[in-house]
Amino acid sequence: MLLGESRIVTALRKAAKASPADETLIAAQRESFTTFRFAGERIHQNFQEEDVTVWIKVACGGRMGVATTCSLSHEALMRAIESAVTIARVTAKQVAPAFSTAPSKTQTPKLTTHFPATVHQPLTEIVPMIQRLWTKAKSSGMSLAGSFVRGEEELAVVGSRGLTQYQPFSIAGLRLVPTKGRASGFSAQAVRDLNILDSEGLLARAMRFCRMNENPQEIPLGKYNVLLEPEAVAELLEWLGYIGFGAKQVMERTSFMAGRMGEKIMGRSISIHDDGANPEGLGVPFDYEGIPKQRVSLIDQGVASGIVYDSQFAKLHRQTSTGHAGSYDQYEGPLPTNLFLSAGDTSREELLKKMDRGLWITRFHYVSGLLKTQEALMTGLTRDGTFLVKKGKSNGAVKNLRFTQSILEAFSNVAAASKERHLVADPAQGLSAAVCPALLIKNFTFTGQTK
Amino acid sequence: MDGRARNLIEQTIKSLKRRGVDYADLRWVKELHEEIIVQNLAVQHISHSTSEGVSIRVLHRGAWGYAASSRLDGPGLKHTADQALEMARAVALTSQGKISLPAVEPVRAHYATSLEVDPFQVELQKKLDYLFWAAQVLKDHPNIKTATASLEFYRTNKLFCSTEGSLIEQETTESGGMLEATAILGNEVQRRSYPTANSSSLNQGGYESVKGLDFIGQAARVRKEAVELLRAKECPAEMTTVILMPDQLILQLHESCGHPVELDRALGMELSFAGGSFLTPDLLDHFRYGSKWVNITADATTPSGCGTFGYDDEGVPAQRVPIIRDGIFVGYLSSRETAGRIKRSSSGAMRAEGWNSVPIVRMTNVNLEPGTGTVADLIRDTKKGILMATNKSWSIDDRRLNFQFGTEIGWEIKNGAVGQVLKNPMYTGITPEFWGSCNGVAGKGEWQLFGVPNCAKGEPVQIMHVGHGASPARFERVQVGRKR
Numbered sequence: 001m002l003l004g005e006s007r008i009v010t011a012l013r014k015a016a017k018a019s020p021a022d023e024t025l026i027a028a029q030r031e032s033f034t035t036f037r038f039a040g041e042r043i044h045q046n047f048q049e050e051d052v053t054v055w056i057k058v059a060c061g062g063r064m065g066v067a068t069t070c071s072l073s074h075e076a077l078m079r080a081i082e083s084a085v086t087i088a089r090v091t092a093k094q095v096a097p098a099f100s101t102a103p104s105k106t107q108t109p110k111l112t113t114h115f116p117a118t119v120h121q122p123l124t125e126i127v128p129m130i131q132r133l134w135t136k137a138k139s140s141g142m143s144l145a146g147s148f149v150r151g152e153e154e155l156a157v158v159g160s161r162g163l164t165q166y167q168p169f170s171i172a173g174l175r176l177v178p179t180k181g182r183a184s185g186f187s188a189q190a191v192r193d194l195n196i197l198d199s200e201g202l203l204a205r206a207m208r209f210c211r212m213n214e215n216p217q218e219i220p221l222g223k224y225n226v227l228l229e230p231e232a233v234a235e236l237l238e239w240l241g242y243i244g245f246g247a248k249q250v251m252e253r254t255s256f257m258a259g260r261m262g263e264k265i266m267g268r269s270i271s272i273h274d275d276g277a278n279p280e281g282l283g284v285p286f287d288y289e290g291i292p293k294q295r296v297s298l299i300d301q302g303v304a305s306g307i308v309y310d311s312q313f314a315k316l317h318r319q320t321s322t323g324h325a326g327s328y329d330q331y332e333g334p335l336p337t338n339l340f341l342s343a344g345d346t347s348r349e350e351l352l353k354k355m356d357r358g359l360w361i362t363r364f365h366y367v368s369g370l371l372k373t374q375e376a377l378m379t380g381l382t383r384d385g386t387f388l389v390k391k392g393k394s395n396g397a398v399k400n401l402r403f404t405q406s407i408l409e410a411f412s413n414v415a416a417a418s419k420e421r422h423l424v425a426d427p428a429q430g431l432s433a434a435v436c437p438a439l440l441i442k443n444f445t446f447t448g449q450t451k
Numbered sequence: 452m453d454g455r456a457r458n459l460i461e462q463t464i465k466s467l468k469r470r471g472v473d474y475a476d477l478r479w480v481k482e483l484h485e486e487i488i489v490q491n492l493a494v495q496h497i498s499h500s501t502s503e504g505v506s507i508r509v510l511h512r513g514a515w516g517y518a519a520s521s522r523l524d525g526p527g528l529k530h531t532a533d534q535a536l537e538m539a540r541a542v543a544l545t546s547q548g549k550i551s552l553p554a555v556e557p558v559r560a561h562y563a564t565s566l567e568v569d570p571f572q573v574e575l576q577k578k579l580d581y582l583f584w585a586a587q588v589l590k591d592h593p594n595i596k597t598a599t600a601s602l603e604f605y606r607t608n609k610l611f612c613s614t615e616g617s618l619i620e621q622e623t624t625e626s627g628g629m630l631e632a633t634a635i636l637g638n639e640v641q642r643r644s645y646p647t648a649n650s651s652s653l654n655q656g657g658y659e660s661v662k663g664l665d666f667i668g669q670a671a672r673v674r675k676e677a678v679e680l681l682r683a684k685e686c687p688a689e690m691t692t693v694i695l696m697p698d699q700l701i702l703q704l705h706e707s708c709g710h711p712v713e714l715d716r717a718l719g720m721e722l723s724f725a726g727g728s729f730l731t732p733d734l735l736d737h738f739r740y741g742s743k744w745v746n747i748t749a750d751a752t753t754p755s756g757c758g759t760f761g762y763d764d765e766g767v768p769a770q771r772v773p774i775i776r777d778g779i780f781v782g783y784l785s786s787r788e789t790a791g792r793i794k795r796s797s798s799g800a801m802r803a804e805g806w807n808s809v810p811i812v813r814m815t816n817v818n819l820e821p822g823t824g825t826v827a828d829l830i831r832d833t834k835k836g837i838l839m840a841t842n843k844s845w846s847i848d849d850r851r852l853n854f855q856f857g858t859e860i861g862w863e864i865k866n867g868a869v870g871q872v873l874k875n876p877m878y879t880g881i882t883p884e885f886w887g888s889c890n891g892v893a894g895k896g897e898w899q900l901f902g903v904p905n906c907a908k909g910e911p912v913q914i915m916h917v918g919h920g921a922s923p924a925r926f927e928r929v930q931v932g933r934k935r
Contacts, residue, residue, distance in 0.1 A: 033911065034538075035725070035910060035911065036542075037720075037910055039719050039720050039721075039722055039723065040718075040719055040720075042545065042548065043514070043515075043542045043545060044515075044516070044720050045515070045720075045809050045811070046515060046516060046517060046541075046542055047517040047518070047519070047538070047808075047912075048517070048518040048519070048534045048535070048537075048538055048665050049518070049519045049520070049807050049808075050519070050520045050521070050522070050818045051504070051519075051520075051521060051807050052521060052915075065497060066496070066497065066498040066499075067498060067499045067500070068498065068499070068500040068501065069500075069501050069502075070501065070502040070504065070521050071503075071505060071521060076501075079501075080499075080501070083499045084499075086575075087497045087498075087499065087575065089578065090575045090576050091494045092495060123537060123538065123541035124541055124544065126541070126547075127541045127542060127544050131544075131545045131546075143719075145720075145722035145723040146720060146723045147723055147724065149910070149911070161622075175723050175724070175910075176723070177722050179719075180862065184722070189573040198632075221934075251594070252597050253633075253635055253638055253640055254594065254633065254635060254642075328498070329486070329498040329500060331488055331495060331496040365726065365848060365849050366845075366847055366848070366849070366855075367846065368844040368845060368846040368855075370649075370667055370843060370844040370857070371843075371844050371857050371875075371877065372641055372875060373640075374638065377511065379844070379846045379855050380846055381846065381848045381849070381853060382845075383726075383848070383849050400848055400849075400853070402846075402848070402853055402855060402879070404855070404933060404934070426912075428910060428911035428912065429911075430571045430668045447855075447879070447933075447934045448853050448855065448879055449853065450848045450850070450851070450852050450853040451729075451852050451881060
C-alpha cells in the first residue's frame with residue numbers, strides 16, 4: 001500500500017518549515033518490495049520489506065550539510081536537520097548548490113508510473129506461477145533458477161522555497177536461468193505493469209538458449225564479429241554512463257568525453273541519450289533535487305554532444321541542471337540513469353542472418369569499465385549462451401569468453417542495430433533502466449576463455 | 452536499546468512460538484554512518500546517516516518466510532511477524548522438500564568492538580583538520596589535478612533473539628578512510644590510492660585506527676607515484692613472474708577464493724544472479740586448489756577485521772575455518788541450512804547487510820596465511836618479473852575461474868632488483884592454475900589486514916563489509932599486459 005502524497009509531503013513540508021537553515025531540501029524514498037528467489041525446485045529465499053529513506057540537505061551561510069534518516073516522524077526529521085545544520089556550521093564556505101524552486105507544472109512531465117495490479121496480486125497466485133515455471137523446465141530436463149521481484153516506491157522532494165514533487169512507482173521483474181548439466185540460458189524482463197510480464201515467453205527464450213548451449217567448444221582467441229543481445233549491450237551502455245557521461249567524471253578528466261565535446265568518438269549510427277520522461281523506459285519525471293529530468297543528448301550520430309548535471313555541477317560549469325542529481329549521501333556526481341541507444345532499421349532476425357561468421361552473445365558477466373576510463377577500455381565475460389555463427393545460423397556453443405575491448409572502438413565498428421529495442425533493468429532498483437537494440441559489431445577482441 | 456523495545460522484541464518471538472512456527476528469529480539493527488570527503492582543499496561531502504529496523508525470519512510448515520520493517524512499535528512488529536508468516540504459508544504451497552535446520556546451542560551473549568577512541572565522539576573539526584593536512588600534501592604538485600582524502604565510520608548495534616532461546620547483543624565500530632591522487636599530463640591520466648582504491652579500507656576499531664593509517668606520511672608517497680606513472684612505460688604483454696602486494700592480493704583472494712567457497716553458490720542457490728562455483732562439494736578434501744604455499748582461512752575472529760563478530764546473523768559463534776590447507780580445498784563458508792545439506796556444521800558465515808535484508812552466506816575475513824621471509828627475499832630470488840600493487844579493476848567469470856585484474860602501479864623486476872615503474876599493469880589467469888603457480892608467500896612481518904566495504908551479492912543486492920589479510924606472494928608463468 002502506498003503511503004500517499006499527502007502523508008509524505010505533509011511530513012516533509014512541516015520539517016522544512018521548521019528548519020533553522022537558510023535553505024532546506026528534503027527527499028524521501030519509501031519502498032515496499034516482495035522478492036522470491038528459487039533454485040533446484042524450491043523457493044530458497046523470500047522477503048517482504050518496507051523501508052523509507054529520507055535525505056536532508058541544508059545550506060547555512062553558503063555552507064552545506066547532509067544527513068539521512070529512515071523515518072518520516074517529525075522528531076526523526078528534525079534530528080536529521082539538526083545533524084545537517086551541525087555539519088554545515090563546521091564546513092568551509094563553498095560553492096553552494098542552487099537549491100531548487102518549485103518547478104512549474106508544465107516543466108515536470110506527467111507520467112503514469114504506478115499500476116496497482118502490480119502490487120495487488122496475492123502471494124498465493126505468485127508462488128504457483130513460479131512453481132509452474134520450474135515444473136515446465138523440469139519436464140524438458142532442465143533445472144530452473146531465478147527470481148521474481150515486485151514492489152512499489154514513492155519519491156517525494158520538498159524544498160523550503162516551495163518546491164514539491166511526488167511520484168509513485170510500481171515495478172515487477174522476472175529473471176530466469178535454466179540449466180542442464182553445465183549448459184545454461186538466460187532471460188529477464190522488468191515492467192511497471194505486472195499484467196505485461198511475459199513469464200512463459202521468458203521461459204521459452206531462456207530454455208532455447210540453454211538447449212543451444214550444450215557441449216560448448218573452445219575457439220581460438222582474437223577478433224570476432226559479434227551479435228550482442230540487448231542485455232549485453234545494456235551492460236556496456238550502463239558502464240559508459242557511469243564512467244563517462246556525468247559532469248564530475250568530465251571535470252576530473254577521467255571520462256572519455258573530457259575535452260572531446262563536438263568530436264566524433266563513435267560510429268555515425270550510434271546516438272545515445274538520457275530521458276527520464278520517455279515511457280519506453282522506466283520513466284522517472286524528476287531527480288532527487290526535484291528538478292524535472294531533461295532529455296540530454298550524450299552522443300549524437302557518433303559525436304560527443306552532452307553530459308548530465310545536478311545543481312552543484314551545473315553551477316560549477318555555468319550550466320543549468322539537467323535533472324540528474326542522485327541521493328545527497330552519494331558523491332559520484334550526477335549520472336544518467338534512463339539511457340537510450342538508438343535503434344537501427346534491421347529486424348532482430350535479419351541481424352543474425354547478416355552474420356557470415358562470428359559470435360552471438362546473450363549477455364555479459366562481471367564487466368569492469370575501470371581499466372582505462374579515458375578510452376572506455378572494458379573487460380568482462382560472456383555468460384549463459386555464446387554461440388558460433390556461420391552463414392547466418394548458430395553452429396554450436398562455445399565456452400565463455402573474456403573480452404578486453406575499448407567500447408569507443410567497438411561502438412565505432414557497429415555494422416547494424418536491430419529496429420526492436422528491449423528495456424533492461426534491475427527491478428530492485430526501479431528508478432533506472434537502459435533501452436537498447438541488439439548490435440552487430442565488427443572486430444570485437446576476445447583475450448581469454450573459461451574452462 | 453531501551454528496555455521497552457527489548458521487551459516488545461522478546462514478546463514478538465514468544466508470540467511466534469505460540470503460533471506454532473518451527474523456528475523464528477528476529478534481528479533488530481541500528482546503524483550509524485558518518486562520511487567526510489575533502490577534495491582539492493575543500494569539503495566535498497559530509498553526511499550522517501541513521502537507519503533502524505527489524506527483520507523477522509520464520510520457518511513454518513517447512514518453508515521460510517522473511518519480512519522487515521522500520522516500524523518498531525508493537526503493532527509494527529506484529530504486522531512484520533504476520534507478513535513473515537504469510538510468506539512462509541505461501542511458499543509452503545509449493546510442497547517443496549521441508550527445510551532442515553541443524554540445531555545450535557542457544558546462547559545469551561554480548562560482543563563489542565574493542566576500541567580506544569569512539570570516532571563518533573571525535574569533533575568533526577578535528578577530523579577535517581586531519582583530512583585537510585593530508586590533502587594539502589597530496590595536492591602539492593602541478594600535475595596532481597584531483598586530491599581526495601576521506602574518512603568513514605560505522606557503528607552497528609544488533610539484537611538477535613530466537614525461539615531456540617538465544618539472545619545476543621553486538622556492537623561493532625568500524626573506522627577507515629582513503630587517499631586518492633589523480634595526476635594528469637596531456638592525455639595521460641593516472642591515479643594512486645592508499646590504503647586501497649575505489650573505497651575506504653575499514654577496520655574494526657576506533658579513531659586510533661585512522662590515525663594509525665598515517666595519511667600525512669603516506670600522502671607524499673602516493674603523490675610521487677601518481678606523478679611517476681604519467682611518464683612510465685606501459686606494462687608489457689608477456690608471460691612472466693608476478694609478485695603481488697597485499698593491497699592487490701586481497702582482491703585476488705576475494706574473487707577467486709572467497710566467493711567460490713560460499714556454499715550457497717556451490718549448491719546453485721545464486722545461479723540466477725552472481726553465478727555458481729567451480730568448487731563443488733564433491734571436490735572437498737582432495738581437490739588441489741593451489742600449491743603447498745597456499746593456506747587460506749576464513750577467520751571471523753581476526754582482531755580488528757571487518758568480517759569479525761561474536762555471532763553471525765543466525766546466532767552461530769564466530770569461527771576460524773580452514774578453507775585451503777597446504778593447497779587442498781578443505782572447507783566452505785556456510786550457514787546452518789547449507790552446511791546441513793552437505794552434512795557439516797555451519798561455519799558461522801550467515802550475514803545480512805542491514806535490518807532490511809535477508810542473511811545469506813557471506814565472507815568473514817578470508818585470509819592468506821603468512822609464509823616465510825620478506826618481499827625483499829621474493830624479489831631477490833626473481834630474475835625477471837613484475838611487482839604489482841593496489842587493485843584498480845577486477846573481473847571474474849560466473850564460476851570463478853577466469854579472472855583479470857588491473858592494478859594502479861607496477862615495477863619491473865630484473866635480476867633480483869626493482870626497476871622502473873610500469874603503468875596500466877594487468878594480469879589474467881585461471882584460478883587453480885594461478886594459485887598452483889604460487890611459489891612464495893612472505894612472512895608474518897609483512898602480513899596486512901584490509902577491510903573491503905563493497906562486496907556485492909544477493910537479490911536485491913546486499914553490500915557487505917568483509918576483511919582480507921595477506922603477505923606479498925609470488926606467482927610463476929602469469930599472463931600480464933593487454934593482448935591485442
